[in-house]
Amino acid sequence: MTRILAAPPAHSHLRPVPGRSGIPGIGHVLEYIRDPLAMMQKHWDRYGEVSCFSAAGRRWISVLGPDACQEVLQNKDRAFANGDGWSALIGPFFHGGLMLLDSEEHLRHRRIMQQAFTRSRLEKTVGAMNPSIAQKLDRWVPSDGFRAYTALKTLTLDLATDIFMGGAEDSTPAEIEVVKKAFIDCVQAATSIVRYPVPGTRWKRGLDGRRVLENFFRHYLPARRSRETDDLFSVLCHIESEAGQRFSDDEIVDHMIFLLMAAHDTSTITISTMMQYLGQHPQWQDRCRAESLALGTAAPSHADLDALGSLDLVMKECLRLVSPVPVLARRAVRDTEVRGYFVPAGTYASVAPHFTHHMAEYWPEPERFDPERFAEHRREDKVHRYAWEPFGGGVHKCLGMHFAGVEVKAIVHQLLLRFEWHVDPGYVAPLDFTSLPFPSDGQPVDLRLRSTDPDRQAV
Numbered sequence: 412m413t414r415i416l417a418a419p420p421a422h423s424h425l426r427p428v429p430g431r432s433g434i435p436g437i438g439h440v441l442e443y444i445r446d447p448l449a450m451m452q453k454h455w456d457r458y459g460e461v462s463c464f465s466a467a468g469r470r471w472i473s474v475l476g477p478d479a480c481q482e483v484l485q486n487k488d489r490a491f492a493n494g495d496g497w498s499a500l501i502g503p504f505f506h507g508g509l510m511l512l513d514s515e516e517h518l519r520h521r522r523i524m525q526q527a528f529t530r531s532r533l534e535k536t537v538g539a540m541n542p543s544i545a546q547k548l549d550r551w552v553p554s555d556g557f558r559a560y561t562a563l564k565t566l567t568l569d570l571a572t573d574i575f576m577g578g579a580e581d582s583t584p585a586e587i588e589v590v591k592k593a594f595i596d597c598v599q600a601a602t603s604i605v606r607y608p609v610p611g612t613r614w615k616r617g618l619d620g621r622r623v624l625e626n627f628f629r630h631y632l633p634a635r636r637s638r639e640t641d642d643l644f645s646v647l648c649h650i651e652s653e654a655g656q657r658f659s660d661d662e663i664v665d666h667m668i669f670l671l672m673a674a675h676d677t678s679t680i681t682i683s684t685m686m687q688y689l690g691q692h693p694q695w696q697d698r699c700r701a702e703s704l705a706l707g708t709a710a711p712s713h714a715d716l717d718a719l720g721s722l723d724l725v726m727k728e729c730l731r732l733v734s735p736v737p738v739l740a741r742r743a744v745r746d747t748e749v750r751g752y753f754v755p756a757g758t759y760a761s762v763a764p765h766f767t768h769h770m771a772e773y774w775p776e777p778e779r780f781d782p783e784r785f786a787e788h789r790r791e792d793k794v795h796r797y798a799w800e801p802f803g804g805g806v807h808k809c810l811g812m813h814f815a816g817v818e819v820k821a822i823v824h825q826l827l828l829r830f831e832w833h834v835d836p837g838y839v840a841p842l843d844f845t846s847l848p849f850p851s852d853g854q855p856v857d858l859r860l861r862s863t864d865p866d867r868q869a870v
């Protein structure tokens with residue numbers, strides 16, 4: 412049954428937001444988790460760009476299509492807050508993270524943090540990443556049905572210990588495992604149905620995990636403050652904005668915990684999606700491998716990675732097909748409007764890049780893997796400024812976008828040099844959308860070593 416979100420003020424030109432009421436308490440959460448795209452399509456077909464639904468006892472608007480997404484993400488009249496929006500989902504575990512800050516505070520932190528993501532810093536990051544990736548890939552044992560996603564998740568988390576942390580010199584392997592588990596508990600807690608610290612629940616494990624992470628980073632802070640090294644942790648301790656502002660100890664701990672989360676699952680699902688499609692499209696795998704072999708090195712520089720044009724097309728297409736962050740959360744801090752619809756203060760907004768990426772209006776045959784659509788002669792992503800928005804838009808656009816690009820390409824480059832793999836062309840990844848999407852079967856691929864290939868000897 413159609414309901415409206417709220418009656419617009421008398422004499423206003425605004426329309427009421429139409430939508431549906433869901434199961435009391437839970438709302439439409441289960442429908443979203445089952446198949447977010449189907450739910451969004453239903454809303455688009457019935458109501459259009461802006462509609463309402465409920466989730467976890469809160470009123471949400473579903474913001475669909477590039478025009479509506481652009482309006483909310485650009486947030487020209489500052490009516491939508493990030494902190495209030497995201498806090499509802501991840502606040503207790505990732506508070507203080509850049510994405511959860513607003514207005515002047517956000518600007519101050521972003522100005523400092525962007526110094527950590529300059530091209531020259533990324534060049535050093537790539538240099539440190541290459542041997543670390545190689546060492547971790549040495550442990551892979553190829554087989555039929557190799558669980559690529561599961562292995563990649565371990566790889567990227569181990570890589571984060573090196574690249575983000577600069578190692579953990581005082582910690583035993585067992586202690587590191589506790590920290591990794593604490594991190595995973597924080598991520599999983601965000602989607603807990605029970606949202607109170609009841610013993611045995613995801614929520615409680617997440618709160619305990621947050622404490623473990625805080626203690627861990629606090630322990631290493633003095634060492635990272637005392638000496639500047641190239642890892643992100645040490646960099647955050649030493650950078651300052653052009654105006655000379657720096658982060659406090661507490662702020663560094665909050666940012667590190669958030670950055671781990673922002674970087675980890677997003678990059679992992681991107682690489683795993685690339686492995687899937689490259690496994691299903693051998694001509695693209697061969698094309699990417701030929702470019703990787705042509706580089707003649709397993710330890711590419713930033714500029715080398717930029718030269719991997721086909722890999723770039725594949726990465727963009729995979730970010731379109733499976734958006735690592737399918738929806739972005741916001742909350743209206745005062746009465747406002749979106750595309751002529753009245754949105755009262757307090758309403759949560761779910762802005763959906765994932766839906767835009769599958770709209771046939773912008774992407775011909777949207778379900779088809781077709782990396783060439785990003786090539787210069789086609790540039791389907793140019794049809795609308797927000798047609799391709801896996802990294803969001805506006806002042807909160809992903810700060811780690813280029814970092815993610817080099818990490819993903821550096822890993823897939825080494826995979827292409829070492830292995831070849833096959834995935835059944837009919838395979839459809841059973842994506843779990845409980846939090847960020849991931850293949851619940853661990854994504855099986857038939858993985859083989861390429862060691863017999865004479866070209867491999869060259870690198």
Ligand code: HEM
Nearest residue numbers: 509510673674677678735736801802803807809810811815
């Ligand atoms: C493929 C990988 C990635 C994807 C798809 C991705 C996506 C996103 C998106 C959509 C946002 C905007 C959220 C919003 O508007 O509410 C965001 C924000 C952010 N991301 Fe990423 N991200 C990725 C990797 C990374 C990495 C590797 C890092 C850091 C090393 C990072 C750091 C951040 C930060 C700091 C923000 C907050 C920016 C702000 O609020 O000003 N991300 N990311």
